[in-house]
Amino acid sequence: ELWHGTSCEALPTLLKHGLQPPSDTRPADRCPLSGGKGLCTTLCGTGCSFCTEEHCWDRCHMYGLGVYLADVAQKSHQYVRKPRERSGGGLVYSMLRCRVCLGNPYLIEGNLLGGSALHDTCWCQDPSEALESLAEEWSITKGHDAYYVKGLVGRQKHGLGVYNNEYVVFQPYQILPLYRVDYVLS
Numbered sequence: 001e002l003w004h005g006t007s008c009e010a011l012p013t014l015l016k017h018g019l020q021p022p023s024d025t026r027p028a029d030r031c032p033l034s035g036g037k038g039l040c041t042t043l044c045g046t047g048c049s050f051c052t053e054e055h056c057w058d059r060c061h062m063y064g065l066g067v068y069l070a071d072v073a074q075k076s077h078q079y080v081r082k083p084r085e086r087s088g089g090g091l092v093y094s095m096l097r098c099r100v101c102l103g104n105p106y107l108i109e110g111n112l113l114g115g116s117a118l119h120d121t122c123w124c125q126d127p128s129e130a131l132e133s134l135a136e137e138w139s140i141t142k143g144h145d146a147y148y149v150k151g152l153v154g155r156q157k158h159g160l161g162v163y164n165n166e167y168v169v170f171q172p173y174q175i176l177p178l179y180r181v182d183y184v185l186s
Contacts, residue, residue, distance in 0.1 A: 001178065002069035002167055004096040005076035008083050009037040011094055011180055019067045019098070019175045021122070026053045038081040041065075062112065063147050064121030066168040067175055069100055075164040090184055097179040102167060105148035109135035111160040123170045132160075146174065 004019065013033065022041035027034035031050035034042040040060050042051035061068075070076045076095050083091040106124065110133040117130035124145050126138040135150070151164040169175060 002071055002098055002100050003073050003076035004067065004069050004098050004175075004177075005079035006095075007038040007081045008094045010039060010043060011096070013043055014096065015177055015180060018172050019096075019177060020172045021066050021170050022055075022061070023051070024055050024065060024120070024122075025051045026055045027051050028053065061119050062115065062162075063108065063127070063149055063166070063168045064118050064123075064170070066121075066124075066147070066170040067172075069098060069167045069169070069175075070164060071167070072164050075166070086184065092182050092184055094180055094182045096177045097181055099176040099178055100167065100169060101174045102148065102169065103145040103174070104143055105146040105167065106138065106142075106144040107135045107148050107150060109133075109150040109152075111152070111157045113160075115159045145169070145171065 023044065023046065025042050027037065027039050027042040028050040029035045031044060031048060034044050034051055041055050042048065044051045077093065080093050080095055083093045086092045108127065108131065110131055112118065112130055113132055118127055124147060128134055128138055147168040149162055149166040149168065152161045153163060156162055
């Protein structure tokens, strides 16, 4: 089981329809489904007449257009936006605890060659040309269906690697949201 952090305002939609890999379009403010939720990509499908502007790289989706999860809640908390007001003051944050079928993930253990090197990747494919070093050789026969990005714990280059582990899946059937966890920071 892994953690997923996102806009708290998007959680009802995600719990109802499941987690989907993001589209490559920006949410339009006037969109009734995706607008005003603090998201960098839309929740809508390609048929939305509001969300039509292309999403461009801005230090997001480093390893492609997948769903990002973490084994450390603090990592996922970094992506939580738009907490709700608590009666009596303070903020209530929420994130999802998910069961994830990683299958045979490809290990990425090192830095990217450039910040946007894998941004437009939309399925688990050979990332070797975008990586500074390889932890394992890519083999189509291994049937990789996710990326396991090993945290570099201080050895990462700014914007090119991660401190904590990340898991990236590209198919909605790989993720089952189990719980919405609400919490406050003290």
